[in-house]
Amino acid sequence: MDTKKRLLLKALASCGLLTAVPSTLWAMNQSLVFPFGKLPAANKIQRVLSAGAPADILLLALVPEKLLGFSAFEIPRNNPWFSQSIQTLPKLGRLSGRASTLSIEQLLALKPDIIIDSGSVTDTFRSQAERITALTGIPYLLVSGKLSDSAEQIRQVADVLGVVARAEPLANMAEKILTDARIFSSTQRKPLRFYAARGAKGLETGLAGSLHTEAAELLGLENVAKQAGRHGLGQVSMEQLLLWQPDVVLTQDESTYQHILTNSQWQGINAVQQQQVLHYPRFPFGWLDAPPGINRLLGLRRLHAHFDPKIQAGLQADTQAFFELFFHSTLSDESYQQLVKQP
Known part of the structure; x- marks a missing residue:
């Protein structure tokens, strides 16, 4: 201690x-x-x-x-x-x-x-x-x-x-998700750089080291939004984003996602040009944040699957098992497809 x-x-x-x-x-x-x-x-x-x-x-x-x-x-x-x-x-x-x-x-x-x-x-x-x-x-x-x-x-x-007995399967699943993420992180020679877009214009973000961006950072992705001495939420300018040029943009908000796709300034971002804007709508819990709770374990698994075909192959089974353990609900195959459907 x-x-x-x-x-x-x-x-x-x-x-x-x-x-x-x-x-x-x-x-x-x-x-x-x-x-x-x-x-x-x-x-x-x-x-x-x-x-x-x-x-x-x-x-x-x-x-x-x-x-x-x-x-x-x-x-x-x-x-x-x-x-x-x-x-x-x-x-x-x-x-x-x-x-x-x-x-x-x-x-x-x-x-x-x-x-x-x-x-x-x-x-x-x-x-x-x-x-x-x-x-x-x-x-x-x-x-x-x-x-x-x-x-x-x-x-x-x-x-x-x-x-305690009820919790152990949940803790074991959490350990598996986290361990797989850390192994993936250790294999990344050149980390992808990401930006987590929030707010109506996507110019609010979770700063590096914050609870809001922990899932992506555990995978070894590099958060472009760094501010010495701060680890919460912050505001950035479009000019700064154009200088950062993230490889991936993450968002959970529909309005933010639509603004990024349609706003002319955002078209100058590499991630937008390369169609690497990942939109994970809330269900009603957020995948990667909103809230920064253990729901992020599922978001971490989904984001990991985006970059790792081995994890992607088991994502449906993992998601259904997570719903059973953590949400005490049965997620049908059809409901799973609705849940992860990309716009």
């Missing part, structure tokens, strides 16, 4: 915020979970509240029967990709972040046994978790959500929730 984590855990323990952590987590000596308040015993956790979008996906995978609802998603009825039980989960509003849409009064009315958030473990999110626990008395678990840590993230949260 590094020095920063040791200091953080010591500080939390000294102020009474770090208590009742399952012993197996300490045995791992690399905690990805940061508890605030006294966590209930696993068999006492029956009502789980997701604080934000990445936690929506994590909790859907691990404890769909205990999840009170989504914080950020509303799956339409008769959706061909998700089971009826998933479609009936309500959208409750987001607790995490600056623009919370779930009030303290609404939170208390839901009577959760625990609140779980996943993503960046920054001072801002730790402070928010501490404040909410102090106000409500409800224990709060903050989970580090790097894609590269997905397997251990799944295992450690499963330990807290008492679903």
Whole structure:
């Protein structure tokens, strides 16, 4: 465990915020979970509240029967990709972040046994978790959500929730996807350069090292958008893009994709000229981002398949297995084709 984590855990323990952590987590000596308040015993956790979008996906995978609802998603009825039980989960509003849409009064009315958030473990999110626990008395678990840590993230949260056996196949699949990606990355002598386009004109992007572009970077692709000391979202100019000349452009937004294909300035980008604009529409979860949760494992597999024929050969089976394990839904052959259909 590094020095920063040791200091953080010591500080939390000294102020009474770090208590009742399952012993197996300490045995791992690399905690990805940061508890605030006294966590209930696993068999006492029956009502789980997701604080934000990445936690929506994590909790859907691990404890769909205990999840009170989504914080950020509303799956339409008769959706061909998700089971009826998933479609009936309500959208409750987001607790995490600056623009919370779930009030303290609404939170208390839901009577959760625990609140779980996943993503960046920054001072801002730790402070928010501490404040909410102090106000409500409800224990709060903050989970580090790097894609590269997905397997251990799944295992450690499963330990807290008492679903270790259920989680192991999910963690194994995560490990397989990540290992294959790292092997592919190690074989790339000259990495392809990519740009992740967001926003109406495609000029918002995830900077190198951010949660938003982690999937592509794990494959060894080089993010052209680098900014020293910053790893979140950033704005770029068209002039800068023309200088960068990425080999591949990635986007999940239909309006962004259409703008890139039809705007005259974008026609000067090599990736556009070479028809290497990859559009992966949300379903409603994003493949590579939106949210930056464990849904990105599936996006990583799909992006890997675009460059690797061996992975492409098994992509349908992998996607259907992922839906079964992580989304508790059966994805038919026809629905799979609809899901991955390129415009």
